[in-house]
Amino acid sequence: MKAIAKCLIIPACVWLASVMPGASETGDFEVRPAGFEVRLAAPGGSDRVNAFVNSRGAGTVLGILVVSQDRLIAGIEPENSRITKVTDDTGKELLDTEENKPGKFWGFPHVSKDARALLLMSNTLLPPAPEARQIQVEGHILVGVAEKLTEETHEIPLEKGSSWSQDGLTYTIQKIEHERDQPKTVTRVSYRLEGPLEKRRQLLFLDQTGVPLDHGHNAEDVSHYLWKGSRDDDAEDFVSFRGTPPEPAIVQVQTWPSLQEREIPFLINYRLGLPEARPKTSGEE
Amino acid sequence: MLRRPALILIIAALPLGACSKAEPNPAEEIRVRSAGIKVITQAYQQESRMRPLLEKDGTHLAFFLVSEQSLLVGLHDEKSWLTRVVDDTGKSLLHEGDPDRRTRVEPGGLFPEPVVSQNSRIMALGTHFSAPLLLPARQANWIEAEGYFTLGLAEKFDETRHKITLKEGTSFRVDDLRFTIKERTTAEPGQREYVSLYITMLLEGPVEKFRRMRFFNEEGGLLELYGGNRDVAHMNWAEKNQREDYYAFEKMPPETVIARVETCSEIKEARVPFKNRFSLGLKEARDPAPQPTAASSGSE
Numbered sequence: 001m002k003a004i005a006k007c008l009i010i011p012a013c014v015w016l017a018s019v020m021p022g023a024s025e026t027g028d029f030e031v032r033p034a035g036f037e038v039r040l041a042a043p044g045g046s047d048r049v050n051a052f053v054n055s056r057g058a059g060t061v062l063g064i065l066v067v068s069q070d071r072l073i074a075g076i077e078p079e080n081s082r083i084t085k086v087t088d089d090t091g092k093e094l095l096d097t098e099e100n101k102p103g104k105f106w107g108f109p110h111v112s113k114d115a116r117a118l119l120l121m122s123n124t125l126l127p128p129a130p131e132a133r134q135i136q137v138e139g140h141i142l143v144g145v146a147e148k149l150t151e152e153t154h155e156i157p158l159e160k161g162s163s164w165s166q167d168g169l170t171y172t173i174q175k176i177e178h179e180r181d182q183p184k185t186v187t188r189v190s191y192r193l194e195g196p197l198e199k200r201r202q203l204l205f206l207d208q209t210g211v212p213l214d215h216g217h218n219a220e221d222v223s224h225y226l227w228k229g230s231r232d233d234d235a236e237d238f239v240s241f242r243g244t245p246p247e248p249a250i251v252q253v254q255t256w257p258s259l260q261e262r263e264i265p266f267l268i269n270y271r272l273g274l275p276e277a278r279p280k281t282s283g284e285e
Numbered sequence: 286m287l288r289r290p291a292l293i294l295i296i297a298a299l300p301l302g303a304c305s306k307a308e309p310n311p312a313e314e315i316r317v318r319s320a321g322i323k324v325i326t327q328a329y330q331q332e333s334r335m336r337p338l339l340e341k342d343g344t345h346l347a348f349f350l351v352s353e354q355s356l357l358v359g360l361h362d363e364k365s366w367l368t369r370v371v372d373d374t375g376k377s378l379l380h381e382g383d384p385d386r387r388t389r390v391e392p393g394g395l396f397p398e399p400v401v402s403q404n405s406r407i408m409a410l411g412t413h414f415s416a417p418l419l420l421p422a423r424q425a426n427w428i429e430a431e432g433y434f435t436l437g438l439a440e441k442f443d444e445t446r447h448k449i450t451l452k453e454g455t456s457f458r459v460d461d462l463r464f465t466i467k468e469r470t471t472a473e474p475g476q477r478e479y480v481s482l483y484i485t486m487l488l489e490g491p492v493e494k495f496r497r498m499r500f501f502n503e504e505g506g507l508l509e510l511y512g513g514n515r516d517v518a519h520m521n522w523a524e525k526n527q528r529e530d531y532y533a534f535e536k537m538p539p540e541t542v543i544a545r546v547e548t549c550s551e552i553k554e555a556r557v558p559f560k561n562r563f564s565l566g567l568k569e570a571r572d573p574a575p576q577p578t579a580a581s582s583g584s585e
Binding site: 034039042043044051053063067088112114117119129135271 | 323325329334340345372402420422423425427428
């Protein structure tokens with residue numbers, strides 16, 4: 001009887017561990033549920049009335065957070081990253097196989113400023129069964145990772161043709177435009193990149209004290225959300241900022257000296273009560 | 286000896302009978318359905334763009350209000366509250382900082398989506414995106430939300446037709462509502478990509494009774510407005526005496542047009558209490574009654 005009990009208890013514990021809300025760890029990376037949205041369509045099929053702003057009809061959207069303690073994340077390679085299976089605890093399959101590319105992640109992932117975290121969203125999945133209490137998600141994420149980031153400043157004349165290089169990438173200013181937008185003028189600097197485009201991360205103009213000028217959304221734009229994605233095909237880019245830069249201008253450039261591909265398989269569970277999303281502190285298991 | 290008390294009983298029963306003929310409570314036929322739930326954990330390192338689903342952390346709830354008979358004119362958001370929200374572990378999801386532990390509810394489909402269905406039978410409502418509830422406990426399986434919505438209800442909308450000239454100062458009335466073209470602006474040649482003519486319409490009187498205005502040419506063709514025709518006028522229902530509405534015509538309309546105006550003669554305020562459960566799986570709501578047709582009259 002004891003042997004039978006053990007046989008039952010061990011699989012039960014394994015099952016319990018698998019259905020508890022929480023993370024999936026793969027080497028240096030931890031994948032966690034970060035939030036979810038479950039919504040129904042309006043009665044009568046009205047497409048004008050929706051449960052939430054910016055979402056239509058019935059569906060499920062899942063937030064996934066990838067956190068690394070040891071590696072820096074440059075971004076996701078979207079074409080080879082997929083959610084492969086989504087089921088609720090009633091056995092209902094939530095992956096809409098009629099979609100063009102089932103299981104593809106939403107097109108705007110985000111990388112944290114410290115490059116330790118990547119936030120992803122699923123595209124809209126089917127809603128779980130009314131009796132469902134859990135959703136299990138399986139898939140893999142292909143990311144570009146690095147051990148370090150290069151950050152250098154370059155003093156350059158702010159004029160067409162100015163050029164500088166870093167980590168094999170050459171930046172050349174193509175055009176400078178000024179726009180009056182009170183109280184400060186907005187300067188837009190268009191530039192061209194030559195070299196391995198996936199190595200770029202961020203470009204900011206600094207004031208004479210070394211503080212970034214007001215770049216608005218640009219300061220938030222750590223450009224490699226889509227590593228080997230659509231942005232890499234575009235060798236022309238721009239940055240805009242408010243205020244007057246010093247002469248010569250000081251530009252701070254972040255690039256990846258060396259990138260590697262890593263595939264992160266994951267299996268995570270969602271319940272109504274989610275764990276807090278937070279980075280692991282050193283020594284934390 | 287027994288006949289007199291019986292007579293007294295009959296006389297005493299008369300006023301009670303009269304009371305039982307009182308109008309039914311319109312709120313009773315309105316069903317509140319759980320429409321959606323979002324549970325969002327804290328953004329990584331508090332970075333705004335590292336917010337899961339681009340939302341503020343906490344719990345967001347959405348409701349569908351479904352009416353079988355009355356037309357849903359709007360929500361009185363200052364009289365609509367969540368009074369109790371608890372998960373099945375007993376944790377309250379209302380913020381302690383709320384003076385009376387209540388949370389306002391707001392239309393769930395602010396611009397650009399209308400919040401009331403075209404037939405005015407369904408309304409989407411929810412916790413405001415900037416004021417979510419607390420997160421449920423890790424072990425929680427469901428959340429129960431209790432409160433009440435205060436709605437403006439109408440029995441029917443009437444359509445009147447008015448032949449008007451689209452020039453400043455043109456004015457017409459629908460019952461005690463006055464409509465006046467306050468401003469007419471022709472788009473500059475460089476701005477004619479989307480809009481040819483802007484009209485600012487001043488509404489005076491009980492503006493909550495106004496539902497929508499559509500413009501037609503004299504042959505009966507609908508004149509398209511940029512952003513679509515505003516079918517639903519009352520996202521937030523509250524009594525006001527004056528309002529300005531804007532109409533942007535995609536193509537330059539003729540000088541004389543037919544304005545079809547939908548209004549309701551009376552709005553009743555109804556308080557709809559609810560107690561709804563939310564879990565990862567939500568139950569589908571029933572279909573509402575078919576769309577009513579607006580009674581039509583006018584001065585065309």
